[in-house]
Amino acid sequence: MLDEGLKSQLTAYLANLRQPIKLVASLDDSAKSREMLELLNDVASASDKVSLVKDGDDARRPSFAIERAAGDASVRFAGLPLGHEFTSLVLALLHVGGHPPKVEPEVIEQIKALDGDFHFETYFSQSCQNCPDVVQALNTMAALNPRITHVAIDGALFQQEIEARQVMAVPTVLLNGQPFAQGRMSLEQILAMLDTGAAERQAEQIKAKDAFDVLVVGGGPAGAAAAIYAARKGIRTGVAAERFGGQVLDTMAIENFISVRHTEGPQLATALEQHVKDYDVDIMNLQRAVGLVPAKAPGGLIEVKLENGASLKSRTVILATGARWRQINVPGEDEYRNKGVAYCPHCDGPLFKGKRVAVIGGGNSGVEAAIDLAGVVAHVTLIEFDSQLRADAVLQRKLASLPNVKVITSAMTTEVHGDGSKVTGLTYKDRGRDTVHRVDLEGVFVQIGLVPNTEWLKDTVALTNRGEIEVDHRGETSLPGVFAAGDATTVPYKQIVIAMGEGAKASLSAFDYLIRQEPLEAAEAA
Structure with missing residues (x-):
């Protein structure tokens, strides 16, 4: 699973473990479970303070917990923590294993003093650059306070789960089964939401x-x-x-x-x-x-x-x-933000695998987004207000080569439609013919500047x-x-x-x- 370079780096990092930790795997006979087992074997072989057991009984499979031998800390990954989340895995191993996080002492004390039982669930995608901050912050909290637990869930792998919970943007965080927050958050931001007196003290x-x-x-x-x-x-x-x-x-x-x-x-x-x-x-x-x-x-x-x-x-x-990011400011945009209306194709694109989406904007950002999404989704409709795309020629040539992309120019988006819980389509006006058209789809990515x-x-x-x-x-x-x-x-x-x-x-x-x-x-x- 890991190449020799990563194995060597991991061995060096895990030399900082201060306490024994245990990897508890919950697996099935899927290919992803076999990949996870290979990854966990690589991790366990990197330090004699890490042990691996395969008798986990978690309902999400494949998944694994990182547990402190003393039993007072646990974090879980449902899915493979690779891509942007590999660093999250390494830090979780270190922090559960007693290596102190790089957090100000007063913040550590604030985490330890939180009163209550907090079970966090975070949906991430491996291509999301915003997700690691959230995953790492909640893992750190779980490593410092035994009344806090956290599971990071790869939304692309647990597609049925994200559809049932109507998760349409990452990172999405649930607390004790209820929606807590979406988007990039720092450790301090999460603490401010939990510790209501923190803002007043800081003021x-x-x-x-x-x-x-x-x-x-x-x-x-x-x-x-x-x-x-x-x-x-x-x-x-x-x-x-x-x-x-x-x-x-x-x-x-x-x-x-x-x-x-x-x-x-x-x-x-x-x-x-x-x-x-x-x-x-x-x-x-x-x-x-x-x-x-x-x-x-x-x-x-x-x-x-x-x-x-x-x-x-x-x-x-x-x-x-x-x-x-500039908004299109049409009916439905605010209502369906993070319910199909998105602004980060790298982060949220994997959640729309096999679905139809639109990209609003024909500049470099819009065309790059359409190219990226075309490799994941079923179909991309790119809508540009001007009579021609404004992206660099090399990007336009790449876009034109993709079979599942349709470009509509001289078009003004007028409304985003939904069923009350998620996006179902959009309407645009053909500026040349003064006619109105509807496109049925599940996602709208806005890329129209700043x-x-x-x-x-x-x-x-x-x-x-x-x-x-x-x-x-x-x-x-x-x-x-x-x-x-x-x-x-x-x-x-x-x-x-x-x-x-x-x-x-x-x-x-x-x-x-x-x-x-x-x-x-x-x-x-x-």
């Missing part, structure tokens, strides 16, 4: 913070670069981010980041966060900004209001809030009619002391490498602004 901690010299709002590539460049100047730097990594977390293959031939979004996001943590930067994650109050005088304190009721103050602010996360800035800084923050060549906005960088701004070409450069430039501009101001006491007294 009080934020209120007590001293003013910053530079406060970065946003934790994507632009925000990370801005924070590093500010911290290197030796000034007090903070980052308030709704989710560190930003949209990069939702990006699959990255092959145009100069000097790095290939990486994936989650890996890059982890590297960004670690690089920022190498410096003296106060990172405040899971913080949504909702208001900006300008300084009373140049050089004075600017206030950023947060959703939890707290506020942060700083002499300069760098806005790097990024962008999100919208900047700037709604909270209306009436404060100058925005374009598209909501982008207007900046000059130095990254300055219309407000003194407020700078901006990345996909939320008017800078053209929304690329990671450009966002990083713009973040660095905005930070240098903020520092230049600071050294030209009066001391804070004088500015505040003015």
Whole structure:
């Protein structure tokens, strides 16, 4: 199952086990069970602290549990944890085996203090880059608290189960048999949902913070670069981010980041966060900004209001809030989100195996999504508003070679239809003939570009009619002391490498602004 290189790496990792663990397999006579047994034999042979038994009685087959010999921790995988989930397997082995997770001590104590019995089930797909964060977070919790259990389920393998439970997006998490959450979540986000007093405690901690010299709002590539460049100047730097990594977390293959031939979004996001943590930067994650109050005088304190009721103050602010997937804004889209309407073909595509889907959008993202989905689903209908596709020629040629793809141009999607629980079709208008048509299908993947996360800035800084923050060549906005960088701004070409450069430039501009101001006491007294 595992090649020699992976076996060697696994042996090295499992040398960190502190306690014996047991792999308990529940198998049948299927090919997948034979593959699982081969994988488990490879794992067991990598350490004398790992034993394998094959008499498991779990109803999901194939599946296996990783159990601590002391009996106070257990996590389970239903299906093969390969692809993006292989790392989840390795970490589960280590953490159940007593190797401490890389989690802040206060977070560990918060997990151990959770009061109640929590049985989590997570549906994942091996191609989903969002799923490992959720699987690993819940596995870590199960390894630390004996009243928490977790099973990670490969939705593509247990197709009947996901249909019965109407799971149409991954990751989907159930708690004690009831829907809990969908989409990428960090460990801290999950804890905040379980520990209802955590947000209030965090708000009080934020209120007590001293003013910053530079406060970065946003934790994507632009925000990370801005924070590093500010911290290197030796000034007090903070980052308030709704989710560190930003949209990069939702990006699959990255092959145009100069000097790095290939990486994936989650890996890059982890590297960004670690690089920022190498410096003296106060990172405040899971913080949504909702208001900006300008300084009373140049050089004075600017206030950023947060959703939890707290506020942060700083002499300069760098806005790097990024962008999100644009919606088609038609009836049925919101109603059937994660019930057939999806935005990540890599994540959710395997759940539509053998079904009919549509892709909305004929740019690079839309055509790439159609190509990927065509290898999984029965049929893809690509719908483009313009009279022709806008994707690169090489992508269009690949798309045209696929027998199960139909392209419809000059078409405006007008409605997503469903039966109350899942998508059943969509309607589009032929813009040339002014006729309306319905397409029966089970999934709709929206790929029509980005919208900047700037709604909270209306009436404060100058925005374009598209909501982008207007900046000059130095990254300055219309407000003194407020700078901006990345996909939320008017800078053209929304690329990671450009966002990083713009973040660095905005930070240098903020520092230049600071050294030209009066001391804070004088500015505040003015």
